[in-house]
Amino acid sequence: MPIEKFTRLVSSAVPLPAENVDTDQILPARFLKAVTREGFGEYLFRDLRFDSAGNPLPDFPLNRPEYAGRILVAGRNFGSGSSREHAAWALVDYGFRAVISSFFADIFRNNALNNGLLPVQVSEQYLNVIFLAIDRDPKVRITIDLEKQKVMLGEDIYWFEINPFRKQCLLNGWDDVDYLLGLQNEIRKYEENSNT
Amino acid sequence: MKEPKTLFDKIWDSHVVRRIEQGPDVLYIDLHLVHEVTSPQAFAGLAERGLKVFRPCKTVATADHNVPTVNQEQPMTDPLSRKQVDQLTRNTREHGIRFFGPGHPFQGVVHVMGPELGLTQPGMTVVCGDSHTSTHGAFGTVAFGIGTTEVETVLATQCLLQNRPEKMRINLEGKPGIGVTAKDIALYLLSVLSASGATQHFIEYAGETVLTLTMEERMTLCNMSIEMGARGGLIAPDEVTFEYLKGREFSPSEEDWNDRLTGWKKLFTDPGAKFNREYRFDISALDPMITYGTNPGMGIKLTGRIPTPDTVPGNHLNGFKHALQYMGFEPGQPVLGRKIDYVFVGSCTNGRISDLRAFASLVKGRKKAPGVTAWIVPGSQQVEKQARKEGIDRILKEAGFELRQPGCSACLAMNDDKVPPGKYCLSTSNRNFRGRQGPGSRTLLASPLTAAASAVTGVITDPRELM
Structure with missing residues (x-):
């Protein structure tokens, strides 16, 4: 199934400076009881966003009226913990297309890429530059250009790294299953040779 | 002379179907474990593509994440949880996958079930839609957690596109004192290396302490690798491993045993093999x-x-x-x-x-x-x-x-x-x-x-x- 293509995104951003935001915080386990991929946005950051009675917590960035946009800017080690892809689904369903952080947990990074959600890794220093810029002007526009691998904040440009194969997949909306289905003969040959 | 290789590289390299230039490797998966919570969307994706499971004999399923821990004999009262288990029952039946569901004598937490049945064997690649798949590394396997899209990928092709992680070795020396368990060792390593200290790495645990650990202690240690952010953690198989595996439900039969053992005994890190990072800890003075x-x-x-x-x-x-x-x-x-x-x-x-x-x-x-x-x-x-x-x-x-x-x-x-x-x-x-x-x-x-x-x-x- 093709994933949604990612080429260029221009948007304001929502800041979430906390570090080690694990996938249990992104999507608590009690909301994993679903058999489809849709509708998780409602539960995104559920226990940080709402109190136990379901009232929005006014200080949480997603509830603050000045912040909006399709980019989440998060503190170091975003997405650690559980392998639940539901965390990536929740971010996408809520409307995010990219997460900028100084460090991503491995499984989360893969899950994000598999759902057309671009994880953009920047230096700790540049992450702070972005946080400060949003702090000064919550409506500040951030441009993410995947083809050129750059983040633009006004005149300021940051070049980010991404695996060239993953980049092509995202730019073209290719998914792994389609790619691997094309290799079935090779996979069969591998099985014969390794006696599996 | 052949370049010395790490245990991790030996296993990884023997499972590469194809190398993609500047991209991930196409990695063949020997054992795929499945549970009720991270699989329904994967099976649904397969159905949407009109595909069947490529190698049903290499996938084993159980129900563990949402099951009650009392009155399991009775129908599940939570309708959402029941739906997930019912769905897995149907999916495994339709695709001819072994399923140890509620009430089955082999049912259990997926990472307890696999090893105790002898499904997890040295030299394998093992994946599951659960981050604690690292547990299986205790048997000298490359085992790691995956997301649901990757579950679908393995069901459809028995392969994954994976970037080769960096390698880290943690050498443990000294005899743990009374009251100090494998869990304490894991929590200690975490307190030193932090919850992200091993991200993008695969850990090999080595050293004299590891040799003295039982299989269950090794599983506890490897289990917590993911908490340091590691892709996984593994331990070279030895007599302790082989002894544990003998006679288990899915272990090699007696006639195959010696053949398999010969292969398993080659699974170790060659002297002089390079790691990206290496640590040494003396745990003889460790407290709980x-x-x-x-x-x-x-x-x-x-x-x-x-x-x-x-x-x-x-x-x-x-x-x-x-x-x-x-x-x-x-x-x-x-x-x-x-x-x-x-x-x-x-x-x-x-x-x-x-x-x-x-x-x-x-x-x-x-x-x-x-x-x-x-x-x-x-x-x-x-x-x-x-x-x-x-x-x-x-x-x-x-x-x-x-x-x-x-x-x-x-x-x-x-x-x-x-x-x-x-x-x-x-x-x-x-x-x-x-x-x-x-x-x-x-x-x-x-x-x-x-x-x-x-x-x-x-x-x-x-x-x-x-x-």
Whole structure:
């Protein structure tokens, strides 16, 4: 199934400076009881966003009226913990297309890429530059250009790294299953040779 | 002369179907474990593509994450959980996949079930839609957790596109003291290397200490690798491994055994092989460990004090303060003697028979403290059966505890085993994240021995005092 293509995104951003935001915080386990991929946005950051009675917590960035946009800017080690892809689904369903952080947990990074959600890794220093810029002007526009691998904040440009194969997949909306289905003969040959 | 290779590279290289230039490797998967929570969307994706499972014999399924730990014989009362288990029942039947569902004698927490049945064997690549798949590395496998899209990919093609991780070796030396378990070693490594210290790495645990660990202890150690951010952790197979595997349900038959053994004995890191990072720890002076914060890297000696802000690096200060606030702790406080409300023994980290034996050995002849709610949850039907056979259920009963039925239970609180807001739970599981054991729950991670000592006193207690 093709994933949604990612080429260029221009948007304001929502800041979430906390570090080690694990996938249990992104999507608590009690909301994993679903058999489809849709509708998780409602539960995104559920226990940080709402109190136990379901009232929005006014200080949480997603509830603050000045912040909006399709980019989440998060503190170091975003997405650690559980392998639940539901965390990536929740971010996408809520409307995010990219997460900028100084460090991503491995499984989360893969899950994000598999759902057309671009994880953009920047230096700790540049992450702070972005946080400060949003702090000064919550409506500040951030441009993410995947083809050129750059983040633009006004005149300021940051070049980010991404695996060239993953980049092509995202730019073209290719998914792994389609790619691997094309290799079935090779996979069969591998099985014969390794006696599996 | 051949370039010396790490154990990890030996296994990885023998599973590469194709190398993509500047891209990931196409990696063949030998064993795919599946459970009810992260698989429904993968099977649905397969159906949408009009595909069947490519190699059904290489996938094994069980139900563990959302199952109740009482009255498992009866239909599940939670309709959403029941739907997930029903869906897995249908999906496995349709695709001809082995399924150890509720009530099956092999049902259990997926990472307890695989090894105890001999499904996990040295040299394999093992994946599961669960981060604690790292557990299987104890057998000298490349085992790692994957997301649901990747579950679908493996079902469809028996392969994954994976970037080769970096390699880290952790050498452990010295004999752990009395009351110090594999869990304490894992919590100690986490406290030093942090909850992200091994990200993008695959860890090999080596050194004289590792050689002396039982398979169940090795599983506990490898299980927690993911908590350091590692893709996985593995240990070279040896006589301990081979002995463990002999005669298990899915272990090689007697006639194949010697052939397989010859192959397994080649699974070690060659002298001189290079690692990207290497550490050495002497654990002979280690004390039992406990966590005080909201990630597993926030651990201290059980006899120690909660850190003070001046010892926390500046960039972590905010997280530290929030964690203490969430936990209701003050900097500099000791943890010993603090009241606890709940005790959870179980999970893929510490839900095996040796963990139940350890817990039972300390509560035997004592009584559960009033005011403590305890959930003692075996990791599998087999573990439960063995515990009953050994009379552990009776020891627990006499001490005021109850042996429940197998499942993931309060480790992630998807079933009814939830810790209420603000309550403290001393837990033998693997994560102390905010709300992990129920919204507002406060988790302290420790070993089954520490859990036992604290369960009978009602306060955090050093197990060595009761030994």
